[in-house]
Amino acid sequence: MRYLRVLLLFVLLLALAGCGQGGEQRGSETGKAADNTIVLAAYRHLAPGEKDGFYCSRILNVWEPLITVNEETGEPAPCLAASWEMQDEGRVWVFRLREGVRFHDGTDFTAQSVVDNLTWMGKAVRTSIFYLHNINLYYPHLERAEALDAHTLRLTFSQPNINQIYNMMNFGSAIYAPSCLADDGGFTGTALGTGPFRIAENVKDRYVVLERNEDYYGEKARAQRIIVRSIPSADVRFAALKAEEIMGVMDISAMPPVLADELAQDERFAVSVSPSIMVRYLAFNGKKPPFDDVRMRRAVSLLLDRRQLVDALYLGYAQPTVNILSVSSPFYRDFPVVQNVAEAKRLAREVLGDRRMEIVYMVNGADPIQKGEAELIAYWLAELGLDVRIEALEQAMQLAALRRGDYHIARAQQGLPNGDPIYIFEAFFMPKGARNKAMSLGYENPEVQRLLKDLSTETDPAVRRAAFDRLQEIGVEDQPVAPLYFDENIVVYNAARLTGYRALRYGVSLAEVGWR
Structure with missing residues (x-):
């Protein structure tokens, strides 16, 4: 186990080293920042603009x-x-x-x-x-x-x-x-809200500039101006922090645990952690063999050593799970995380017999943790007669391939947009659900459809909770996707220069962040 952990960390560091996008991204996108400006970074652009349903995060x-x-x-x-x-x-x-x-x-x-x-x-x-x-x-x-x-x-x-x-x-x-608000359901220009920050400038895929809302009804933001840069590469974010070109990172996947751990050794930096709304999972293409058979989906889930994945790749900054509903939901139910290799092999033999089958395992090429994780899972899947070919794609290509069904297994993640579990159950479990269709899951279950129909009119809280419990049970039994773990929101910041910076379930305490 110790050897495997060291090996996985080595693979991850190699992947990170190969993800650099050049020093040109390390300078401020708007020139040298003024003294009252705090520069942060995220792996994606947090204000995609007028064509996005929410404009910004x-x-x-x-x-x-x-x-x-x-x-x-x-x-x-x-x-x-x-x-x-x-x-x-x-x-x-x-x-x-x-x-x-x-x-x-x-x-x-x-x-x-x-x-x-x-x-x-x-x-x-x-x-x-x-x-x-x-x-x-x-x-x-x-x-x-x-x-x-x-x-x-x-x-x-x-x-x-x-x-x-x-x-x-x-x-x-x-x-x-x-x-x-535009007549077509979009935006006429920059989104205007009521929050402690307003958008002063937004350059897609480069940076968004936030300025303090001086008319805010509550306690005003501490920072006058914040620039949030878009830096997809984890090692470039790491280098920018070390060089003090950025003061902190935010959003999901803000910093891989191994790099956060390394930064914590530098007295300038601090790591803040909070339970996350995100569930990491493996999606199965349920529209073609072998994952159109529930036995093979169960086999993969039983084979996985989720604790080993968490300890090796997340350094313990995650919690293994078999439930697609986030632990952040008030309706979440805990289930035992079972590994049974012998049963996994038996189920796989029932599906494949003595044949071996090549499958495509798709990952996001910008996420080095997914790459290291896929290497280990591919090694395990060979025991089930599955020969894995890993394909690392950029996000837009990956989404298109998922919808077309050009894959067998894909690594993905799901957050919780609100507190209602029906959003998750309908998205993954209903035949026309958004995730079911977008990922070619091909999943149908009459009991699920009946439960969700009954929930649309049921008013008794106890009956509703029992239905939510049963829906989670069905998800664990049928495994239309194989949940892996709930990760934690890990953010790193320059504690020598910033104060008020802490991780939340989603994001950071942005309005409280200021210079020391």
Whole structure:
């Protein structure tokens, strides 16, 4: 085990060394930053712009939701909505909105603003690099949105919707100034929210400049100006931190554990960790052999030594799981993580007999951890009669290949856009679910369809929780995907120069970050 861990870390470091994109990315994208400007970095561009359903990520603190999440419990918490009340068994929800709030364009945030946002959201389903922007996902069976007065909103649904508050957490109730909403369901220009930061400049795939919102209703951001650079390569982010060209990293996959561990040895840097909303998993192409057979999917899941993967590649910064629902969900249920190599081989023999089969294992070429992980899993899969060919693709090519079904196994990840588990179950388990279709999972189960149909009208909390438990059980039994682990949100920052920098479930405490 010790030898294997050292070997895997060596493979990972080699992969990181091969991912560099040249020193030209290490300078500031806007020239030398002013003294009041903090420069950070993420592996992807966090403000993809007008064509993205959300324009920018929640973690930039530009837009705010009506309902956010309690960092400690994962339960719904007030944000732009100060309080709420369920009426008529969930057919009606009334929200009392926060007063004294203004959008970045200077207009007042009111109940009518929310009505305008919901009307705009209903005009089109828009894709996003974050989560699908679809009113039917977050407000199922919505009939009317009404402004009862300047700060009271009423939502009326055609069916009981007892989980509506969970639907609306974070990405489920993003609110923008009506002036930036286009008639086609997109944006007319830069997104204008109510958050502690406004977007001053946005250059796609290079950087986004945030400026403090001086009219913010709450405690103002500590930093006057923050630049968030897009640096896909982990080793370039590492080098930029060491050279103090950036002061910290943020977003998912901010820094591989092995590099975070190395930076922690330098007295300038600190590592902050928080439970993450992300689940890492293996997707199976269930539309063609051998993974159209549940026995082979179970065989792979039983074969995997998830603890070994976590210890070797994540240095313990993750938790093994067989459940696709994030541990961040208040409805999450824990299941034993079982490894049984003998049973895995028996199931594989039932499917393949004495044959061997070549399969394509697809990974994101920009993620060095996926590459090291794939090498080990490929070695294990040989015991099942599967000869693995690893294909490392850039993200856009990978997404296209998944939809076409040009793969057998693919490494992927899933976050939690809000607190409602139905989002996850419908996406992965329903025949027309977004993930099911986009990844060619080919998964169907009549019991799942019946449970989800019943949940659309069920109001008894105990019955609903029992249904959520059963859906998670079915996912573990059928393994349409093989969950691997929940990773932790690991962020690294220059503690000698910054204060207030800490990891959250999603992102960092950006508004609290400032110079020492």
